[in-house]
Amino acid sequence: MDWYFPTELKEVPPLLKKEGLAPHGGGTGLLRTGLSRLKGLVDLSGLHLDAIEENNGSIILGSSSTYSMICRTLMQKDPGSILPKALSMSASTPLRNRITLGGSIASFPIWSDLMGPLIALGSQVNLLKETETKHPVEYISGNRELLKGSLITGIEYKKEWPLSWYHRHTRVAFDYPLFTLTILLKIEAGRIADSRIVVIGTRNRFTRIYELETLLAGRSADSPDPVDLMEKMPELEFPERKTASSGQLNCLLKVWLRRGIREITGGERT
Amino acid sequence: MSDLKNVGRSIRKVDALSIATGRALYTDDFPLENPLSLMLLHSPHAHAEIIAINTSEAELVDGVVDILTYENTPHTLYTTAGQGYPEPSPYDYRMFDRKVRFIGDRVALVAAETAEAARKALAMIQVKYGELEAIFDPEGSMEPLAPKLHGEDAYAPLPVKYDPLRNLAAEVELGFGDMAKGFSEADLIEDNIYHTHFASHCAMEPHATKAYFDEKGRLVVITSTQVPFHVRRTLARVLDIPLRSIRVVKPRIGGAFGGKQEIILEPMAAYVAWKHKRSVRFVLSRKEVFTFCRTRHPFRMRFRTGYLKDGTITAMDVDALMNSGAYGAHALTVLSNSGSKMLPLFNKIENVHFLGRTVYTNTPVGGAYRGYGATQAYFGFNQQIDIIARKTSQDILDFAKKWHIRNGETSEVFRILGEGKEGVEQYIGSCGLDECIDRGAEKIRWYERRDLHFSPVPEKVRGVGMAISMQGSAIPLIDMASASMKMNEDGSFNLHVGATDLGTGSDTVLSQIAAEVLGVSPEKIIILSSDTDLTPFDVGAYASSTTYLSGKAVEKCALNVREQILTTASQILEIPRDELLYGEGRISDRSRSTEVRLEEVCLHALYTKDQYQIQSCASHVASESPPPFMAQFAEIEVDTQTGEVKVIKFVSAVDCGRAINPRLAEGQVEGATINGISYALHENYIFSDNGRMMNDSFWDYKIFTAPDIPEIHTIIVDSEEKTGPYGAKSVSEIGLNGPAPAIANAIYDAIGVRLFETPFTPDKILRELKKL
Amino acid sequence: MKDIFTINGQRIEYEFDETDVLLDVLRNNGHYEVKKGCGEGECGACAILLDGILVNSCQILAASVRGKEITTVRGLGNVHDPHPLQEAFADTGAIQCGFCTPGMILASYALLKENPHPSDDEIKQALDGNICRCTGYVKIFEAVRLAAERMRKNV
Structure with missing residues (x-):
């Protein structure tokens, strides 16, 4: 395997055009997927x-x-x-x-x-x-x-989302999350003006829950009442795991969505 | 004994600085000249016959020196369990076999000049398997039609019940009193089945063995083991080479917890070395440690307890089924201990019956694991007594105090149930369990927390639970430890012990005992442990034996040396021996007007007249196994929406006799406790339908790291065991017994849900709460 | 391939394979104080400092190190002149088997360099990549607190 150490960005595109060459940043991802398919690595550390x-x-x-x-x-x-x-x-x-x-x-x-x-x-x-x-x-x-x-x-x-909330669902602190949940919110004049809700870990890797974003829009920021929203939440598809079924993950996701919305709009963190 | 100078002090571990500065050598840190790299091919099938192995292509790989299979290795049957001779475990294992019995089982071994060559060759070995039906469920293992793992040739070297043709790896039964009467008198019967699961030891150092030849052509085996002398004995037998040609050296060990009481790598490594007269390096990957090494034996335990409305227990019937996995390492003794370390705790029960069976299945192999059956047994036991206490409206603390064994008391079980033979009668000489219960309860604030269902936020509820347990200290009349010692001109002493420091601190504790006897500071004791050429015999580090047993051998040995010092001093001072005082570093007459320093004593002995070396050796066999006692308390919080259980605070109060080094004793309890909490909540083997462990890395087999650690308190209760060195008993295993049941009892206290199966994962809680 | 490494202040040339990880290169060249507990980045036994930053040497391709300074636990002190952290780990009983200790001490060192007065939570967070199976971590936290205190006094 060959190593390349470009010092200018323009050197990189021709290298990456070649078959079997990949960029090397920290190396953690490459070492997990394996190096056997690769012919060379283009180290990015000289590119600032x-x-x-x-x-x-x-x-x-x-x-x-x-x-x-x-x-x-x-x-x-x-x-x-x-x-x-x-x-x-x-x-x-x-x-x-x-x-x-x-x-x-x-x-x-x-x-x-x-x-x-x-x-x-x-x-x-x-x-x-x-x-x-x-x-x-x-x-x-x-x-x-x-x-x-x-x-x-x-x-x-x-920089337009001052309100944010994040949950990673793990067994212990150092663990792969079974899913992560990101909630961003904008509140204008006491009402939820806009939101982004993204789940990582679903069958398609990520799911943006547009339905919920729509439902939240215009609600009072004081009591967004997540309970009734959860009834309208679509079931997300998670890959089947030995440790947690898709049903269980949906159940957990709803719990954390409710908590997230409650907390981001000013409720207590649990 | 308040005038103790060394015992009872928390001195630094003697190897601490060499470890902290990166100088201490572990097995794989010993440089060898051009060692062969050894690498294993593992079975992809849970149960199969090897129809053919073709290694010819693999042998052509540049650098490959040899490939071992069942076709070219000794067929001697043995057990990988590193136990005394003859072992109580069945001989059902060969270096290689034509049958594979679990996914991960050994198939072939490549010896090559480089690891790359070995890896390359492994992929080129062609094996034709004839798949056999596999059995994973221990419940069905003894069914007549169940597939059988072992043939008629497997046997038990001791006269114990063993029937491989029924997949029965061990059986233990005991009873006393009248069970029918006990149950007929009972107002109520509590009948429950408890399950405990697989776990890996997760010693940070993966199993490793190196071997080379010394200048005389003797084979030196450096290995990460708890049992260097058992390794030497087993190697000589399996390889059929003279024992005198083998030297086993135990360097620093990177944790063991029972997992290295197994002789797994050494026979293969030594065989390659001996055959090719080459040095070898054999180090397992973490994945191999998970899938190929040993686990905690899973248990199914049914407790049937008859009792009166006032809580009087009239009968206790225990039916245990232990899953041995594919081989019978510790099959009998872990099973025995699940009875013998549990039943005596409630010695006032008059009618007791215990039936235990260990069965083979096509799953990873069980072995010794800190707690050794007691951990599995106490999971059910402590919930059973929590249930009965609640149903008879008593506080479990009072209930436990009413029933547990006390000073001067005995239990029939001690006499009946030993390890592969009858037990040894013993009367308890030290029991501080009441104080453990009281002080632990105070620390956890038991009476301010119990039955309160305290809820800091609406969806979370807290609860507290307790568990008590006992263990043993060495195996009585079976285990032997020895020590030898000589004196040097500066008043220092070389202490050589067979005892095996695994990181536990036994080198330090044994040095403190010797220093105490000899009236010197511990720096004057130069300890060397576990080298079969240099140190006398010791069974090794298991059965919670080192402090109690090896400590006593050191004490005896040092007392002999002390006696010689006094005799020599008597010659120098011309004062009768009986009129001398042994002080710190010096011997004097009673008025302390005339004295001689230790240095002078040694110089006199070595150089003056009729010269001799002040030296001694001593052995010790214990005639009993005094149990340490412990009460452990958990405060937990259940998230009733997500099912997560979080330990808020955990208290362990232990009676381990006198703690020779309190800080190291605390460390043993803390390590065992965190292992136990992690086991109760998360650690588990997850299997595919065909028996493959799917979470065979630290990425998926989750153990606690720093941020997961709850508030931990350890209380060492003062106690004095007359038979132990300076009053000491054992401490290293017992801490693992309480976390699972204490947490289970706390979960019940919080939310009224009883979990009969470990680990307490969120899905189980949610299902019980009908939320899944 | 060949490259020059700076390890604990010493410059030295090693030969290694293009796909070798730094852990193997260090161990193959006598740096046994860097331990291999899993080879997968999960246990932290192989942790070193790379230009002062804590990393798992099993997760770094040796070829990418180029000119960066490597510090192992031997670089902090020795038996005759130990670093306060090494002393504190010995004094508090934070060392049992010690296989995690070199990585644990380096993680603590990286923390105290940035934050001489860490809270308990900050200590836990800083050690989150280093597994210890022996101690239950309790005495390790104590060691870091003690070393921090001693180091503050010495400055």
Whole structure:
């Protein structure tokens, strides 16, 4: 296997065009999926893709930013942001120090702590192939062939969701979540103006619960009454697991949705 | 004994700094010259006959030196259980076999110049299997039509009940009193079935063995083991080579918990080394530790308890079924201990019957695991007494105090049930269980919490529960430990013990005992443990024996040395031996006006006249096995919407006799407790329908990490066991017995749900609450 | 391939395979203080500091290390001159089998460097990637608190 250490972005597209070459960020994802199919790795560490910036109300995250870097920086640049809430609980300290944003988007595991928040935030992914293009992360997640031969250079999202809530459903602290739940809310004049509700871990990896977003719109932020909403919640399809049936996960999801909506609108955290 | 200088002090572990600075060597840290890499091929079938193995292509891989299968290895039957001789476990195992009996079972071993070559060759071994019907459910294992795992050749080396043609790996029955009378007198009968599940030891160091030849051509085996002397004996027998040609060295061990009381890798490693006269390295992957090594034996235990309305227990009938998995390692003794470590605790029950059976199934192999059957038994026992206490409107604390064994009392069970033979009669000489119960209750705030259903938020409810237990300290009249010691010119002593420090701290505790006897600081004791060439025999680290048994051997040995010191001092000072005082580092006359320092005593002995080495050795066999006692308390919180159980606070109060090193004793309790909580709530083997363990990594087999740790309190209750060294009993296993039942009892206290099956996963709670 | 590694302040050239992980390269070259407990990034026994940041060396391809500084537990101190954390682990009984200890001490070191006065929750969070099966963690938390206190006094 060959290693390439580009120092300029323009060197990367021709490399990734070659058969069997993959980008190397932190390496944690590559080591899990295995290296045997690969002919070479393009190490991204010389490209300085780890900047985290704020520009015109948008946050721009370089793809080599690790979870730890994102948590540390965003706590200052975007306090209240969903991303540190989600990523600070993900995996473990030594892994958060190594897992990169780009690698996580590219591999999108079913237990991802990153993708729920990114989808909910409406993030755009910056891709470099021959040219630079931008795509909504939700679109990329459904059209993963876009990533082939491309380099994820970073993402950006607008700082427009001051209210956020995150739950990862695990057995112990250091665990794959069985599902994650991201809720973002905008409240205007005492009413819920807009919301994003995303579940990771369903059969299609992620599900945005549009039905619920619609139902929430316009409700009083004081008493969004999640109980009646839950009756209208669609059953989500989870992959069958030995440890938890789809029925059980739906039941749990509803519990956490109710709690999330209650807490994000000002109720007590349980 | 308040004038103790070393015993009872929490000194640093003697190996702590070498470990903390990364200098301590574990098995795989010993550099060898060009060792062969050994790698196993495991069975993909739960039950199959090997029709053919073709290794010819694999042998062509560059660097492959040998491939072992049942066709080219010794067929000697043995047990992997590292126990005394003859072992109480059946001989049902060969180095390799033409039959495989669980997914993960050994099929072939590649020895190659590099790990890469071995891995490559493994993939090229062609095996044709004839699949056989498999049996996974222990309940059906003894059915006449159930598939049989072992043939007529398997046998038990001791005269015990063993019937492989019925899949019966062991059977134990005992009884006394009149069961019919006991049950007919009863007002009520509590009849429940309890299940406990598989678990892995999860020692952080995976099993590892290295072997090389010394300059004289003797085979040196460095191995991660609890039983170096049993390893040597077993190797000599299985490989049919002279025992004198083998040296087994136990280096630092990265945790064991019973999992390394098994002789799994050593025969294969030694065989390759001996055959090729090469050094070898054999280290398992974490996945292999999960799937190929040993587990905690799952149990089904039915308790039938007759009692009067006032709570008087009139009869206790226990029917135990233990799943041995594919081989019978510890099949008899774990089963025996599920009775012998539990039944004596309520020694006032007059009518008792216990029937236990261990059966083979095509699942991973059970083995010794901290708690050793007692853990499984106490799960049912403590819920049973919680239920009866509640039904007779008594506080379980009072109920337990009324029934538990006390100082000066005995139990028929001690006499009847031993390990592979009759037991040993014994009277309890130390029991601080009442104090354990009282102090534990105070710490958990029992009377402010019990029956309150305290609810910090509407969907969460808290409860408290208690569990009591006892264990043993070594196997009486069977286990032997020994120590030898010599004195040096600076008043220091070399102490050589067969006892096996697994990380438990026994090197430290034994040094403290020696230092106490000899009136020196522990730094003056230079300890070396577990090297079959250099140290005297010890059965090894199991059955909660080291402090009690090896400690006593060290005490005896040191007393001999002390006596020699006094004799020499008497010559030097020209004062009769009986008029001498043995003080700290010096011997003096009674008025302390004339004295001689230890250094001078040794110099005198070594260099003056009729020179001799002050030295001694001693062995110890215990005539009884005094139990430590424990009361454990859990405060838990159930999320009634998600079914999650969270331990808020856990208290363990232990009577372990005098703690030689209180901090290390606490550490034993804390480690066992967290293991127990983790076992009760999460740890489990999840099997596919064809018997494959599906969660064979730490990613999926979840054990607690730092953020999961609840508030933990450990209380060491003062007690004094006259038969132990400086009053000590054992402490390392007992802490695992209480967490599962204490948590189960606390769940009931919180939400009125009784869980008869571990682990307490959210789905079980939700189902009981009718929410699933 | 060959590369120069800086380990505990010493520069040294190692030969290794393109797909080797750092853990194997370190152990193959005598750094036995870096332990292998799972090889899957779950147990933390192989933890090291890479440019001062705690990482699992089994989850890092050696070829990607290039010029970064590696610190193992031997880099903090030795038997004759131990680091306060090494002393505190010994003093509190935080070491039983010790297989997790090198990783545990490095995780604690990384924490105290950033945060000399950690809360109990911060200690737990910082050690969340290091499994210990012996101690139940209780004495390890105590060790970190004790070391933090001693280190604050010494500064």
